[in-house]
Amino acid sequence: MQGTAYTYDPETRTGSVLLDDGTPLPFDAAAFDAGGLLLLRPGQRVRIECEEEGGEEGGESPETPGGGPSGRRVTLVTLQTL
Structure with missing residues (x-):
């Protein structure tokens, strides 16, 4: 899946991407x-x-870093190459 880097904190190495x-x-x-x-x-x-996270309805969970909409959890972020 592809997206665009939206935020990134170098101290915590966390952030967010915007899907297309x-x-x-x-x-x-x-x-x-x-x-x-x-x-x-x-x-x-x-x-x-x-990867899909199972068990919780509604998707996002503030207690689960990296948890996102529809229960999706990002497992890898790397640069898009052609």
């Missing part, structure tokens, strides 16, 4: 580290991988 439909999707440090990046700038095109 405009939906924001947060990511946690584990997802950032899995992509092997050192830095992410807002506006960069990224490739993300997600």
Whole structure:
């Protein structure tokens, strides 16, 4: 899946991406580290991988970093390459 880097905090290595439909999707440090990046700038095109989280209805959970809409959790963030 592709998106655009929206926010990034280098201290916590967390942030969010905007999917192509405009939906924001947060990511946690584990997802950032899995992509092997050192830095992410807002506006960069990224490739993300997600997995579905089961069990909770409604999707977002403030207690679960990286949890997003529809129960999707970002597991990897890396730069989009052609």
